[in-house]
Amino acid sequence: MDHDELGAWLRLTVTPGVGNGAARRLLSCFGLPPAIFRQSQSALEQCVTAPQARALRDTPAAWMPLWETTSQWLSSSDPQGATRAIITLGDHRYPKALLDTEDPPLLLYLVGPAHLLARQPFPLDRCLAVVGSRNPTAQGTDNARLFSRALQGAGLTIVSGLALGVDAAAHEGALDAAVADAPAAATIAVVGTGLDRVYPRKNLDLARRIAAQGILVSEYPLGTPPLAANFPKRNRIISGLSQGTLVVEAALASGSLITARMAVEQGREVFAIPGSIHAPQSRGCHALIRQGAKLVESAQDILEELRIPTLADSGSFESTISNTPAVETGTESPLLAALGFDPMGIDALVARTGMDTASLQVALLDLELAGFVARLPGGLFQRLGRS
Structure with missing residues (x-):
């Protein structure tokens, strides 16, 4: 993608009143964004409303600063040595799993190892979302880490949202099992800010680890702060990239249940780990199970449901999966x-x-x-x- 084409894509994303749906209609009518901005008012009105057409004919005030900032971000070196990239809806590397969803983002900003971003950065059938409470119980944190470690050891890429609590534990578990220079990302973090900032700041070191062995993803332009409305919206990407979503712990009113609902709407599997009847963090999982989510007690349950061949012949996998919370051996105190x-x-x-x-x-x-x-x-x- 050359400099001018990048500018046109960015202009399309910041044109006031033109959302993802209208932008996709325009792309369908006229092709790539540079062609959209060459159209007359009357031609544009064949695809979008008159106010939207007028907005497309004007130059957004935010466009040039964003174009300059983004170009500089792409051309400068990441402090940790990771590669930076932008994938557009028309790029061959754009994840097919997202294309099949109702509202695929126009752009995906990425940070990760060069060898992952150069080819197809998102495995088409090897991703699992792991989500849950920002204030989990000790058992919930342990479950998220151990399940993710076992599942990544079986070859799955763990997708989550870089939030505190279960998200962070899921990323950490996947990274614990990661192999250097592996052909697929150990974990993918879909964030609700621009990729030039990390939120929450407490996860800065974790974000750096992910950039080294996984991928940081955002649909939001550089400079986007942590706005509350952006986090539920990004959940459709977490579920959309994944074959299924595992909810480790969740209250009845939580973003994790939003992700689970989106997964169902996208035709994905939903899994839930049961917990104590006394823990508020377990009530969301119990509600999901009553509604048809699959109750899981071990990583093996998920692998079998998704029909993913395990590495059962590998001693390292057996060692990992035997440490998942559902497996108890020997005599206890x-x-x-x-x-x-x-x-x-x-x-x-x-x-x-x-x-x-x-x-x-x-x-x-x-x-x-x-x-x-x-x-x-x-x-x-x-x-x-x-x-």
């Missing part, structure tokens, strides 16, 4: 059995185990250091899915 999987306080554990408080505190600390128990706010403890 009496304290873990007493703790169960719901958050519990010291007094309740004293009553359940008969141990004195001091001995119980020591035993809980040992289990916490071993990674079997998490200490929660309010003096509560929760067992993690590792035994």
